[in-house]
Amino acid sequence: MTNRAATRTPLRSALRKPQSSAEPTQPTAPLRVVDGRSATDARTAMLEELDLHLSTITNRFGRPFQRKTINAYKFAGVALHNWMTESGMEGDFTACDVATLNRFFRWYYQVHDVPKSQDGKGGYTGGTNTLQRNLRPLFIYLAEEYDHANPYDSPKLHRYTAPPIGKPKTLSEEFVNDVLKVTGNGSPKVRDFQTVRDHAIIRVLTEGLRAEELLNLRVEDLDLTGHTLVVVPLKMDRNSIDGRVIPLQPKTVKALVRYLRVRSTHPMADATPFLWLGTRGRGPLQYRGLYVMVKKRADQAGYDPAQVAPHSFCHTWADDLKAAGVSGEHIMAIRGWKSPAMLRRYGADMASTRAVNAVQGLGDRY
Secondary structure (H helix, E strand, O other): OOOHHHHOOOOEOOEOOOOOOOOOOOOOOOOOEEOOEEHHHHHHHHHHHHHHHHOOOEOOOOOEOOHHHHHHHHHHHHHHHHHHHHOOOOOOHHHOOHHHHHHHHHHHHHHHHOOOOOOOOOOOOHHHHHHHHHHHHHHHHHHHHHOOOOHHHOOOOOOOOOOOOOOOOOEOHHHHHHHHHHOHHHOOOOOOHHHHHHHHHHHHHOOOOOHHHHHOOEHHHEEOOOOEEEEOOOOOOOOOOOOEEEEOOHHHHHHHHHHHHHHOOOOOOOOOOEOOEOOOOOOEOOHHHHHHHHHHHHHHOOEOHHHOOOOHHHHHHHHHHHHOOOOHHHHHHHHOOOOHHHHHHHOOOOHHHHHHHHHHOOOOOO
16 A cells, blocks of 8 residues: 555645744652642632733723733643642742742743754743743732832842744745635635635734734625725734724635625524634634644645745735835835834845846836
8 A cells, every 4th residue: 555645745845935841840749738729729819810800900001901901810820730739849939039930930941942952952932931021911910919129120030032033935926826726726616614704814823914813804894895904903902093994805805705605594694793614514714713724835836835824925915016116115004014124024034036127127227
């Protein structure tokens, strides 16, 4: 029997081409009882208190915390809780002082951030930096409610910086076309829900939307007659006057029209206002489903799925518009960027290629 994996055609690159080991954990020790509860129960209760606290206050912009943000803060607390349990530490989170957090962050860095290379060189502190920032609200809460000295106020707390921001990768035109082909290429003869939906999603991603912006779209946000849709700011309510109008390509409009037709047959069509619905009669599409879909379609098209993510299309959109001569001012207005720094970042990958093409396009100057 032929081994399919051994005979499979090597995966192609989807990108546009421009001219340590962990510290061993200590044996788990018995947890002492805190106020009649085990330390595990006490720490779990504190995380639930933090959740309730954050759901009743506003952020620095005067708006309620998003559920995703609260979950991220709790996840950081869960990571600390698990480490304390595995290390055999007694007590609740008020048992954590500066030295304890320094040990925790060093452990987290070595387990999650140091590349698993043979030479042990290099290292990226992005994960530890994020965890360190997300854990801070827990200790602010403990300082307020339990009079616990906040370790973050100490200059002895070791700070982990974010890694240098690299150039975003731009998808090749061939890749985008091939992925559109494996999702039916917009043919009216293709009518199954999943294929029509995936094709429409890929089309909308080519319009420069971030993953969360795409997932938050509602049917009412579409103005297909005007060839536009409206993106509501992610961290503001839907009554905001700052919604951005996104111009759509004609083929994107056609893909959305066809998707709305098959969406109307979905069991959840009238139960939710969200535009994108899951397969097998499930409700609104979640990020995990979007992420898996993009990877799957890349693989079906014969490309390396490791090089592709939903956000890759954002960078490609910016490069396409800059290469087509669309002004930076217009690109910033569509994307909602307040600073040209984002414009420079999103156009960094292919900047040299665009510059060479622009100069060569002038022909003989003398």
